[in-house]
Amino acid sequence: MNMNISLAPLVSLIAGVLILVVPRLLNYIVAGYLIIVGLIGLFGGSGFHMR
Numbered sequence: 589m590n591m592n593i594s595l596a597p598l599v600s601l602i603a604g605v606l607i608l609v610v611p612r613l614l615n616y617i618v619a620g621y622l623i624i625v626g627l628i629g630l631f632g633g634s635g636f637h638m639r
Contacts, residue, residue, distance in 0.1 A: 599624060 603617045 595628065596625065 599621060603621055606617055607614050
């Protein structure tokens with residue numbers, strides 16, 4: 589069984605759950621998400637796919 593899991597949707601799901609549980613974390617979660625997505629965009633995200 590092959591599973592393709594992209595990193596961005598997984599991070600978005602985790603961030604959404606954390607924001608619902610602890611709303612004060614919103615600024616940190618958004619900043620961290622943007623930094624991670626920016627780094628993946630700059631350095632290429634081809635190695636971040638899980639199979």
